[in-house]
Amino acid sequence: MSHLRPVSGPTGSCPVRSGSATSVRVEAPGKVNLFLSVGAPGKDGYHPLVTVFQAVRLIETVTARRQSRQAHGRVSLVLEEPDATVPTDHSNLAVRAADLLAEATGVTEGVDLLLRKRVPVAGGMAGGSADAAAALVACNALWGTGLDVSELTALAARLGADVPFPLIGATAIGRGRGDTVAPVMTRGTFQWVLGLQQEGLSTPAVFARFDELSAAAGTRPVAEEVPGPLTAALRSGDPVALAATMHNDLQDAVVDLRPELAEVIRVAQEAGALRAVVSGAGPTVAALVRDAGAAQRVHRALRASGLCSRVLRTDAPVAGARVVG
Numbered sequence: 001m002s003h004l005r006p007v008s009g010p011t012g013s014c015p016v017r018s019g020s021a022t023s024v025r026v027e028a029p030g031k032v033n034l035f036l037s038v039g040a041p042g043k044d045g046y047h048p049l050v051t052v053f054q055a056v057r058l059i060e061t062v063t064a065r066r067q068s069r070q071a072h073g074r075v076s077l078v079l080e081e082p083d084a085t086v087p088t089d090h091s092n093l094a095v096r097a098a099d100l101l102a103e104a105t106g107v108t109e110g111v112d113l114l115l116r117k118r119v120p121v122a123g124g125m126a127g128g129s130a131d132a133a134a135a136l137v138a139c140n141a142l143w144g145t146g147l148d149v150s151e152l153t154a155l156a157a158r159l160g161a162d163v164p165f166p167l168i169g170a171t172a173i174g175r176g177r178g179d180t181v182a183p184v185m186t187r188g189t190f191q192w193v194l195g196l197q198q199e200g201l202s203t204p205a206v207f208a209r210f211d212e213l214s215a216a217a218g219t220r221p222v223a224e225e226v227p228g229p230l231t232a233a234l235r236s237g238d239p240v241a242l243a244a245t246m247h248n249d250l251q252d253a254v255v256d257l258r259p260e261l262a263e264v265i266r267v268a269q270e271a272g273a274l275r276a277v278v279s280g281a282g283p284t285v286a287a288l289v290r291d292a293g294a295a296q297r298v299h300r301a302l303r304a305s306g307l308c309s310r311v312l313r314t315d316a317p318v319a320g321a322r323v324v325g
């Protein structure tokens, strides 16, 4: 691969340090999909999408530390809290991101990554993708490689469809595989209650089930555009209007694989959620609520139902990957 040339000067929204720091800490958010339209897969197996991402205040933190010269340029990763469901070898998306940046820029020095996870694993909230986005920004700063946001986005898209979005955060429309992202204007803050499941779902398995159900029901093309009422609801900051326009084409496939999620959605809505939907490829259920009082009621009802391994309250939108501390 030809090496990307480090650039100097403005770097979009990704702050870059001199390359002389000994460590760089970066935060990146998880997401919910407010809207997800899925078409029939292309020859590469990927499905064309039109989606609306919203970055939620569940924040992953990647700290990139400079290595001693004896470390031979390897990328290592340690989890702040051990978790058997998250790999720490080269299959970890954050490690893959650091490797890809090094390969693209000709860096040979390696890095030690420390990862603090707050987004549920395999929950349809793009936690691994946020880690990859954070690692790209952290290593770009640590190594002084100076890639701008569009160059980082191009690398992010090679790591996974969900990886470009956490680089920009806030609320954005995703097209193509979901990796071509453009910001959307929103007003105010939206309140969410998230119902988590102990066991995650495999994204490829959900898309495969979607294909089976679509074949039986007759395949529909991907939406040409995000519905106007949804972008209008975001612009006006009106959660009631937003709730009425939320949609996820993968929801039937997810509920088919996990029928108990229909009950989670019902409990959330009966407890006062404006609308509850599966986030992305699930199994997390994201319930949009009007205010703090409703959030408390929905939180309590979901916990009491015994249908969720954990229930979290959060708000959105929040910023994309950024250097902190």
Ligand SMILES: C[C@](O)(CO)[C@H](O)COP(=O)(O)OP(=O)(O)OC[C@H]1O[C@@H](n2ccc(N)nc2=O)[C@H](O)[C@@H]1O
Pocket (backbone or CB within 6 Å): 033, 036, 041, 045, 046, 047, 048, 049, 051, 124, 126, 129, 159, 160, 161, 162, 163, 176, 177, 178, 203, 204, 207, 280, 281
């Ligand atoms: C469901 C969503 O979370 C919605 O935002 C994303 O589309 C998933 O994005 P992701 O997990 O980053 O996906 P990738 O890691 O790129 O791909 C994992 C697998 O998901 C399926 N996949 C993903 C994205 C897409 N547009 N079409 C697909 O069919 C493919 O089977 C692929 O092998």
Ligand SMILES: Nc1ncnc2c1ncn2[C@@H]1O[C@H](COP(=O)(O)OP(=O)(O)OP(=O)(O)O)[C@@H](O)[C@H]1O
Pocket (backbone or CB within 6 Å): 085, 086, 087, 091, 092, 093, 094, 120, 121, 122, 123, 124, 125, 126, 127, 128, 129, 131, 132, 162, 200, 201, 203, 280, 281, 282
């Ligand atoms: N940094 C990481 N954090 C969590 N899981 C990772 C990471 N890197 C690789 N994985 C593997 O990827 C799988 C999916 O992880 P992730 O938490 O990103 O799923 P997800 O949030 O459902 O993804 P998406 O919403 O983008 O489809 C995990 O089960 C794990 O085996």
